[in-house]
Amino acid sequence: MGMATYRLIRKLAAGGMAEVFLAKVVGAEGCEKSVAVKRILPSMARDREFVELFLREARLTVCLQHPNVVQVLDLGALEGQYYMVMEWVEGENLRALQRGAAARGLLLGLREVCFIVQQLAEGLAYAHGRVDAAGRPLNIIHRDVNPSNVLVSSRGEVKLADFGIAKALNAQSGTQVGVVKGRAGYLAPEQVKGAEVDQRADLFLTGLLLYELLSGRQLFQGTDSFQTLRAIAQFDVRRLVPLPGVPAALWSIITRVLAPEPAARFHRARDLADALRDFLSDHRLRVGPQDVAALFQRCLPGRRSLLEGVDGGSPEALGGEIRLGSDVGLQRPTPLTSVRSRPPFLGGPRPGTPTPVRTQTEPGRVAVPAPPTRTGVLELATRMRPAHRKLGEMLLVFGKVSEPQLRGALERQRCSGGRIGELLVAEGLLSEEDVVRALSEQSGLPFISDRVLRTMPVPRVLLPLLPLEKAERLEVIPVSQQAGVLVCAMREPRDLARLDELKLITGHAVRGIYATQSALRRAIDRFYRGEAVERAGESRPGGATSGGEAGDREKAALGGTGEIGRAARWHSRVVDAALAMLGGAGAWGSLLASLARDVAGRLGAAPAEAESASAVAYALALAAFQESGGRFTRPSLEAVRAILGRDSEELDGLIDACARDAPPLPATTPKAVLALAAAVAFLEEADPALLGASDVSQALARLRAAGRLPAPALDALRTEVMARVTAESKGVRAPALVSAPVDSATLASS
Structure with missing residues (x-):
């Protein structure tokens, strides 16, 4: 031009x-x-x-x-x-056409709707199939197909607009897995769930449009965006009721394109466009632009063109002129560089995912060169950018917590303060790594998994940059260096003050990535002190166990070797002694607490989760002793809550799963709850005396036959109790399976 x-x-x-x-x-x-x-x-x-x-x-x-x-x-x-x-485009978007039809009580005809969507699919097929100058596919994904972005001209032309959040997969830009882009009611399930998105997502959105035009209502429309996202994530096309007046052949197209799993949809937009064209042809529905133009006039009669009265003498004319050079515009007006184009750290956000690119939820802005101006001033924007999606909502949408669990945690947060993620971890509903993953997806910052921090080579060349005492105080570990930028794993990489302090200490620009607190502490010990710290409850290679394995797991579950860990162990011993002095059934608490802690460790629960299970175990034992006496039976909810007090609502999940008349547990139950339920079920099944290997096997077999516990919990329980039997047979001091009645004299002599 x-x-x-x-x-x-x-x-x-x-x-x-x-x-x-x-x-x-x-x-x-x-x-x-x-x-x-x-x-x-x-x-x-x-x-x-x-x-x-x-x-x-x-x-x-x-x-x-x-x-x-x-x-x-x-x-x-x-x-x-x-x-x-x-x-x-002289016309309106589809949303305006829908509103015009609704205002006049008109129905959009089936043949016109099919033609509009078929033309839209033609445009998508063209965009999806575009290649670059070297002949490589661009793999364009629109990701925002909705009525507002489909233009219909007064002459019946149909055009797809607004590629503002479109993406070419082989370009440098991209979107981090887990970040949702698009309008709340017009998203594919994989977009909501944070999975990888390909061109089949556009086909799902086109199917939503087809359904909406035929039914006159939006398929996903909750009371708020959160409810809408959850409906999309849980959508099952098999539950969709066929629309009246829609032929079976067309309904088959709709259900196929709306399949929640991308693999079940049409593979290409070209296939969808051909299917709609064949449907019109097979049913002898002749339709073309002239029919859409007639529909346009029926829906919007008397519409005044925006081009009317816009000549130079019109009072509406703004009169301003701009002069652009297309040779500049078609290139890049101002080269924009960003830290987002750097390759991600090897540990996050997920193995095998594309290069993460921070989206609009990025917590901080980077200095951006302004477009060419007469002054050439460079302005910096350093204010924090707030996250647009709440952590609790993300956890609920992605199925990490249930709605009652989140609602209860939010109520407790309003009363006691604190962070919602920390509350959910303390209640045993989430692992620490679950929260870190969600924070990473919320903020757009990468994270490094516990496994990678535990197994990665020690970055010895970087350790002198951050002394041990600084690493411990700030809970930060240097993990790599990229183009002069020091990448550090930390609990809160959005903390600008901490990043500035690290920059001052290390003398390098610092980029933070998420890591869990427990993984950071283990990494500090391994990196700086050379200690081989194993995860609580994790067996050594080959399945062998050390003589002190149970004690080591107990030590880890109780918080490690620091002052808090020692205090927790002392508290545990005092409670065990008090229960033993009760005599008889009072010794149940020691068994339940230790067994619940160790099984929680084997399931991979966090130390705080294991400790919560231990506390409830003691309460269950005392309540059972009060209500039954001779043999352990599950106590009532009221008896357990009376011991723990009114402020124990955060432990309701543990109590409800283990008290009287508790239902069978699904495999998705939090790990600490599974561990405590397994310990309780074993004590119910076992006779109150020291058991041998055959007795343990028979008790476990009965539990498996009952089907009340998921397989992972049963496997962890079996491994733990058999390890105790083996340790005792070798004379190794380990917690007894089921303690015999103990009196004060026996306790004193031990």
């Missing part, structure tokens, strides 16, 4: 980030043509993320020239503001 001049006529729309104008391109000898101009607001021109989003949309769309895709004609910057020039 060369150097073009655009005269702005009228502002059509404005949002928080950009505004759109009707404009005319002025050519030679007064020739004019209507265009649409999108301009970034001055306040957003310094926002790196939005500028890159804007430029990506233009770069992707400028290469798309198809009757069913809105084309970008020009791109450039003028006096610090970016502009995108697009073809003008």
Whole structure:
């Protein structure tokens, strides 16, 4: 187009980030043509993320020239503001068409709907199939197909618009797994669940549009965005009731394209477009642009074109002119570099996922060069960017906690304060790593898993940069160095003050990544002290166990070797002694507590979870002693809660699973709850005396036959009790399986 001049006529729309104008391109000898101009607001021109989003949309769309895709004609910057020039579509979007039909009590005809969606699929098929100059597929994914982004002209043309969050998979840009982009009601299940997204997500969104146009209602529309996201995540197309008046052949297309699993959908947009065209042909439904144009007139009679009265003498004409050079616009007006283009650290966010790129939930802004201006001033934006999605909502949508569990934790948080993630971990509902993963997905920052921190080579060359006492105080570990930037695993990588302190200590720019507190402590011991710290409850290679294995697991579950760990062990011994002095059934508490702790360790529960299970175990033993006496039977909920007190609501999950009339537990039950339930079930099944290996095997077999415990809990229980039997047979001091009655004299002599 060369150097073009655009005269702005009228502002059509404005949002928080950009505004759109009707404009005319002025050519030679007064020739004019209507265009649409999108301009970034001055306040957003310094926002790196939005500028890159804007430029990506233009770069992707400028290469798309198809009757069913809105084309970008020009791109450039003028006096610090970016502009995108697009073809003008004289018409409305599908949302306006739907509203017009609803206001007049009209139904969108089946053949017109099928034609509109078929044309949309044609545009997607073209975009999906585009290749670069070298012939490599661009693998474009639109990811935001919804009625507002489908334009219908007054002449019946259908065009897909707004590639603002589109993505080319082989480009440098991308989206971190787990970050949701798109509108709440128009997302594919894999987008909501945080899985990898490919072009089949666009087909699901097209299916949503087809269903909505035929039914007159949006398929996913909850009371709020959170409810909507959960409905999408749990969607089962088999429960969808066929729409009245929709032929079976068309309903088959709808259910296939709306399959929750991408593999069950059409493989390509071309296949969907062909299926709809064949349906129209097979049912002899002749339809074309002229029929859509007639529908447009029925839905929007008397609509006034926005082009009317916009000549130069109109009072509505803005009169402003911009002059862009397409040779500048089609390249990159200002090279924008970002730390987001660096390769991720080897430990996060998930093995085998694409390079993570921080999205709009990134907690901090990076300095961004402003577009070319007359002053050339570089402005820095350093304010924290708030996360847009609450941690609790993410955990619920992704199935980590149930709605009652989250609601209860939020109530307790309002009363006692604290962080929701820490509360859920303390209650045994989540592991520490579950929370770290969710925080990583929420913030867009990578995380390093416990396993990687436990097995990675010690970065000896980096340790002198951060002395041991600093690492312990800040709970930070250096793990790698990339292009002069020190990558550190830490609990809170969004803490700017801590990052600044680390920069001062190490003399390097520091990039933080998430890690759990327990993994950081073990890594500090391994990196700096050379200690081989094993995870609580984890067997050595080959399944062999050391003579002091049970004691080591107990020590780890009680908080390690620090002052808190020693205090917890002393407290445990005092409680055991008090129970033993009760005589007879009072000794149940010692067994239940130690067995619950060690089974929790074998299941991989965090130390805090294991300690909660231990506390409830003591309460169960005391309540059972009060209610029964001779043989252990599960106590009532009221008896257990009377011992633990009214402020024990955070332990309800443990109590409910182990008290009288508790239902069978699913495999998704938190690990600490499974461990305590397994210990309780074993004590119910075993006779109150020291058991041999054959007796233990028979008790475990009866538990397996009962089917009340999931297989992982039974396996961990079997491993633990058999390890105790073996240790005792070798004369190794280990917690007894079932303690015999103990009196004060026996206790004193021990």
